[in-house]
């Protein structure tokens with residue numbers, strides 16, 4: 001299958017990045033958010049990102065126009081009937097994702113492969129709500145999508161080889177390096193990363209160090225480009241918490257218990273960079 005038409009649903013931090021790289025790669029992209037103002041925001045973000053490339057001489061004005069011209073924005077799921085591949089990047093909520101995939105399964109043609117960008121939810125569970133569980137796969141991109149090289153591909157129990165080939169094809173087209181993971185909670189990267197971010201929140205909670213000291217210690221001591229609290233703010237504290245809760249439920253192991261401070265911040269709406277406040281204040 002040659003993928004020409006890509007649908008992206010949910011154009012927040014991740015979806016907008018996927019839309020951008022796909023349009024840059026020459027695909028025809030249909031982008032949608034249930035909240036129309038998020039479409040506008042994503043469009044502006046992509047225009048800004050591409051304009052920066054023009055300023056740096058990495059993209060011509062014509063290519064910028066052509067790239068933007070390949071993106072269509074909609075708020076209607078009905079428009080997704082004829083896509084080759086649809087990537088879902090909505091909020092990390094199993095019920096919301098299940099509901100969306102049930103609707104997409106009804107709307108999309110038989111050829112359409114469905115994919116989720118979930119960080120932690122069982123891909124097999126999401127595949128099972130559709131009548132095409134063989135044509136369902138996890139495509140886990142990293143933030144920011146235009147910069148990060150990795151695409152973690154997650155095979156559901158039901159994913160067939162033709163669908164896996166589609167995942168490999170899209171990875172190549174978008175210039176990503178693929179790593180394949182089995183469908184176990186949080187897969188490879190987040191299974192390793194998220195408990196580390198949680199531990200940093202506990203270190204702060206217990207007063208072992210200030211946020212600045214914790215991040216500085218990890219950057220200088222472990223040669224990480226970002227400290228764990230900075231990174232949590234960047235990922236979104238709601239996303240970090242959601243992944244921890246899934247790990248805790250799936251494995252029933254207390255080592256995945258979310259730090260109460262992290263949960264409190266999420267309750268307060270302090271979700272990190274995207275809300276202007278998290279472990280740090282960005283206002």
Ligand SMILES: NC(=O)c1ccc[n+]([C@@H]2O[C@H](COP(=O)([O-])OP(=O)(O)OC[C@H]3O[C@@H](n4cnc5c(N)ncnc54)[C@H](O)[C@@H]3O)[C@@H](O)[C@H]2O)c1
Pocket residue numbers: 009010011012013014015032033034035038089090091092093096100117118119120140141142143234235236239
């Ligand atoms: N943030 C990260 O670093 C990261 C990395 C990899 C994967 N992910 C995963 O990507 C997904 C999106 O995360 P994000 O950080 O971009 O979230 P986000 O909150 O920035 O964006 C989510 C978007 O989905 C929209 N949305 C919610 N329900 C919808 C629906 N039913 N139909 C259409 N649009 C809907 C929201 O309006 C919002 O614009 C999550 O599953 C998350 O776990 C996040």
